[in-house]
Amino acid sequence: MKEMKPKTLGVLIIICLCCWLPNWKVEAGAKNNFELQTDNFTCSSEDVKSRILKEYHCGISKSSKRRTWRMEFMLLQPVADHDFFMKIVLPRRRPLTDFVLLNVTTDGCQLLANRNQVPLLRLGRNIMERFSNFPKQCPFKANYTYYIRGFRLDLNLLPAVDMETPVHVELSYQSKQQGLRWISGYLEARVQRMSEKKRPK
Numbered sequence: 001m002k003e004m005k006p007k008t009l010g011v012l013i014i015i016c017l018c019c020w021l022p023n024w025k026v027e028a029g030a031k032n033n034f035e036l037q038t039d040n041f042t043c044s045s046e047d048v049k050s051r052i053l054k055e056y057h058c059g060i061s062k063s064s065k066r067r068t069w070r071m072e073f074m075l076l077q078p079v080a081d082h083d084f085f086m087k088i089v090l091p092r093r094r095p096l097t098d099f100v101l102l103n104v105t106t107d108g109c110q111l112l113a114n115r116n117q118v119p120l121l122r123l124g125r126n127i128m129e130r131f132s133n134f135p136k137q138c139p140f141k142a143n144y145t146y147y148i149r150g151f152r153l154d155l156n157l158l159p160a161v162d163m164e165t166p167v168h169v170e171l172s173y174q175s176k177q178q179g180l181r182w183i184s185g186y187l188e189a190r191v192q193r194m195s196e197k198k199r200p201k
């Protein structure tokens with residue numbers, strides 16, 4: 001595994017998480033034969049008494065070839081003030097400790113409005129426009145199905161990514177009022193070398 005600056009990789013991962021554009025024609029460069037393969041995406045909620053969250057669904061598409069992940073939820077009451085939490089970890093074999101690429105909690109309303117100060121998150125929010133129907137400002141409405149879906153992770157779009165590694169991403173929305181994470185998502189993915197066969201034409 002060659003070294004890559006953590007920050008660079010962070011940007012790449014965020015871009016990849018967000019950047020699947022179904023119609024982009026990609027000329028696969030000689031160096032960029034990597035893709036981010038989604039293995040699993042699950043959700044949980046701390047809102048066991050259903051004070052905030054009415055329902056939620058998370059998962060990955062069944063098609064094993066071009067896997068995407070999705071998250072959908074409906075709220076019982078509008079949520080204005082909230083925190084957004086995101087952690088990106090590269091698990092490593094013992095005795096190495098896992099590499100924490102990103103571990104931030106930030107104001108959710110600022111993030112929705114894209115006034116966030118963390119460049120990675122700003123970038124992510126921008127690109128997310130294409131994949132979600134999240135509001136551009138607070139609050140999240142009640143009785144409305146919000147979704148993030150169709151994410152496909154393709155490193156071909158990026159400058160050289162030169163490593164194979166597992167990637168774990170955790171993201172949560174937390175109500176400031178009730179202090180509970182009403183929804184959390186856990187993504188397991190891998191940066192992996194594409195086989196010749198699988199490379200898009």
Ligand SMILES: *[C@@H]1O[C@H](CO)[C@@H](O)[C@H](O)[C@H]1NC(C)=O
Pocket residue numbers: 039040041042
């Ligand atoms: C996905 O993650 C969940 C929760 O950790 C686990 O129960 C399930 O077995 C995983 N599925 C796969 C295919 O790895």
Ligand SMILES: *[C@@H]1O[C@H](CO)[C@@H](O)[C@H](O)[C@H]1NC(C)=O
Pocket residue numbers: 100103
């Ligand atoms: C992430 O940050 C929180 C709060 O700053 C800290 O408590 C936690 O241990 C950190 N987690 C990791 C994996 O670094």
Ligand SMILES: *[C@@H]1O[C@H](CO)[C@@H](O)[C@H](O)[C@H]1NC(C)=O
Pocket residue numbers: 076077078142143
């Ligand atoms: C959401 O819908 C339920 C009925 O399905 C209704 O009782 C409730 O008042 C609605 N909440 C809001 C905030 O509109």
